[in-house]
Amino acid sequence: MDAKDILTETSEALVDLDQDKVLETINKGLEAGLKPMDIIEKGLLPGINTVGDEFEQDIKFLPEMMSAAMIFQEAMAILQPKIEEQGGADRKVGTVVLGAVKGDLHTIGKDIVKILLKTSGFTVHDLGMDVGTFSFIDKAEEVNADIIAMSALLTTTLVNQRDLIEALEGQGKRDRFKVMVGGGAVTQSWADEIQADAYSDTAFSAAKAAKRLVGRG
């Protein structure tokens, strides 16, 4: 089996959500001398992108997306140490603190964004739902985040997104973190009004916007 076949098998196994097969082909690839970054870029990422496309087309759904993300992370647990051993660059593109704002108990959309950010190479700290303004900021400082991402499904919780930006300004930290907003109640005009750095109306565009914000898009 040549390198191309191994990478194709890795990708297909990820689309099939077959964790054992993904890990087996990765080990086979490493034994065959493939570079870990090539396995990621040409095997795992095409697979996860296919899963993402199928999610957008209603062929796969949230549980399958979550399974694919978990398999991806298992694979990275093997590949990341190899990359470091070989002196390669960390695949990490940035750190995001994520949550649904105070008063909002809806989390499924946020959960999808989390998966897509993780598979895009971000480290994600998910604070869950009903998250207070200063909890976002404290966590972002603690983990030295690049981005704070907030979702709001209810119109009456939107104001908490504005509060966070106001709090960052009040603390003199507005330039330190990029702020992304999304969720059913959020619009581009609202994002403009509160001067958020990015707005996304879908989970996929959120992952792309996050990469743009850290200069990797």
Next chain:
Amino acid sequence: MLDLLDVFERADAGPLMKDMDYYMKRLVPKLQEVIRRHEVKWDKSTIVNTDDDLIDGVFEAAVDLIAEAGAYCPDTNRVMEFSRDEVLRAAEQAPKTARFGEGREAKTMAGRKLDDVDAVPWIHVGGGIYTTDEKIYLETVEGLASIDIVDSLSVPSILQMRGKDARVRSPQEILAAIKTVILAREAIRRSGRAGLPIINGISAASNAVSMLAAAAPQFGLRPSDGFLIDFLAEMVVNYEALQKTAYFNSISANVGSTSTPLFGGYGGGAEGNAVLAVCYIIMGVLIYRGNYHYNAPLHQNLRMSSTKPLLWAIGMSNQVNAKHMQRPMVNLPYLGGGAGTEMFHYEMAAYMLTVVPAGGQIFSGHPAKSVVPDSLLPHDHRFHAEMGLAAAKLTRAEAEPLAQAFFGRYEDKIKTPDAGYHYAEVYDLNTRKIIHDDYIRIQDDVRNAVIKTGLDVRPS
């Protein structure tokens, strides 16, 4: 049936579990298992199911899922568990009627049967997700109540106090909820139908405190109106919901359980959403003691419920209810097109054909993807009620080709729906007459086209 304290204690006594473990290790695998076990399968070419064996399979799958996965209470991190017998008893004992309204507007909503072309469905119009400016609120609600064929209303929300949005859980939210109730009741009185019930109590209240406050009788709501208690997606029952259950059952009010299974979420696709929707119909009786139900499946990403697989799933959940429970139930259509657009009307035509011959009641539509403030247009709601009455004269088999035809009229616009109209564009704010020629032309064109296709939508 279990009494309420027994039910509440299940939230304090079930197995402890993290929410993500409940979803991924319990709910999702069990859902997939019961779908396989009972051979629930959507034939992708259909919108309106006519396979009666499949109805039984979905019902059995839902009963098994509740019995084997339970519901999750995030306040206690415990799974509320119920035996199969308890679940079946709730389904068997589900109320078949609910009495709403006062005086000469008092009326009974009765569960319907499959293909029942003789029984006239309950007609419910309006929508709680429309936020509406106080300046046009009375006119808007009065316009809905003035639709003479209507049996009950969902009233829109006023979310502002002195020009600012009321923050969730704030004291202003309580005042906004109270104001919504007072103005809605006054608008209905002005229509000359003072006893007409509001059955989406209480649209402007996001939490139990606001809801209980605004439900106080001095503001105008009565036990003969209807109060909604929601399940969160998926299979989540929080303390707020149980608090409302405790209160509204204590005043013997009409209690409406409501649920929004999310297509693309933990329930997966058409089959999972059909099963979950039926779970909520049963759990509305079992957990909330609801005597009616709002069924509102929604596409997670598209924010609409008029896609082909969702139409099938929604119709299927109505068919299961009609065959096995006949619980009074209205269906809440979330539509892609904006108010008054051609797409909006065709979505409603497809939706009514899916739901009404399946035994469901009539509920006018809500633009969801293109929803904008002040876009509740009473004339749309009359038209959609008329569509529902036309659909009630058809069997499922007769409805299927029509639903396919109307779905085809908007399928290519699902991802890019047209924006709709505002109240102030369509109505003269002084005379309340419709002044927008294009708005009327679009509705007339759609009416003529659907009549020509075979859905006899006559003006009421």
